[in-house]
Amino acid sequence: MDAATITAIGSVVVSVLTLLFTQYNRMTQKHRDRMNDLKYENYKKETERFEFKRSENSAKVFGELWRVMRTLGAERVYIVQPHPLGNSAFLSIYFEVKDDFASGMKENVQNLPMSKIALFSKALAENLFLYYSDIDSQVEDKMAKSLFIANGCRKVAIKRLNSASDWVGNIFCEFIDETNVSEQEIQKVLHDAAVKIQFILPEFRESPLK
Numbered sequence: 001m002d003a004a005t006i007t008a009i010g011s012v013v014v015s016v017l018t019l020l021f022t023q024y025n026r027m028t029q030k031h032r033d034r035m036n037d038l039k040y041e042n043y044k045k046e047t048e049r050f051e052f053k054r055s056e057n058s059a060k061v062f063g064e065l066w067r068v069m070r071t072l073g074a075e076r077v078y079i080v081q082p083h084p085l086g087n088s089a090f091l092s093i094y095f096e097v098k099d100d101f102a103s104g105m106k107e108n109v110q111n112l113p114m115s116k117i118a119l120f121s122k123a124l125a126e127n128l129f130l131y132y133s134d135i136d137s138q139v140e141d142k143m144a145k146s147l148f149i150a151n152g153c154r155k156v157a158i159k160r161l162n163s164a165s166d167w168v169g170n171i172f173c174e175f176i177d178e179t180n181v182s183e184q185e186i187q188k189v190l191h192d193a194a195v196k197i198q199f200i201l202p203e204f205r206e207s208p209l210k
Helices: 003-072 114-126 144-151 183-195
Strands: 077-083 088-099 129-132 157-160 165-176
Touching: 003 077, 003 165, 003 183, 077 114, 077 157, 088 114, 114 144, 114 157, 114 165, 129 183, 157 183, 165 183
Parallel strands: none
Antiparallel strands: 077 088, 077 165, 129 157, 157 165
């Protein structure tokens, strides 16, 4: 067999293999495309389901905060959340309800570094329940005291929220006007709210419902 014949046969073999590879690649590409489309659809459905559940849980949290405020006659109730969870360095508020005349605390506590309010952050993380009946004399952290006084807070009760393994936030119940509700009653109402909230509380993020 001469060199020309061998070259011709080689060219035919290469052409056939190239054709087979191209056909195989087209077939497998269609399969990969179908699998990618399926993965995308599953991801889309799961994301929609997650966001619906997140919105549903957010509505439940707001409803519970309203119940606390009306039951106790408070003027402002909100949740301070540490973030990012597992390596918390900041404090922020997303969930807040208040009377119309009360100023909002939410705009004052957004990505607030714990290092700037360290003493108070430590108290939030370590105590199941805190009650300050006199802000000026009982709140030691200067920044926390300043925030309370600037927003008209006279008394505040604070209940820690826990997930199965971590501190996830604190419910703050603030009284701007004088109140005759006892500390024991406030503690019980906040405890009941915490039980309903702490395992459904959406993790804080920049735009929680986006």
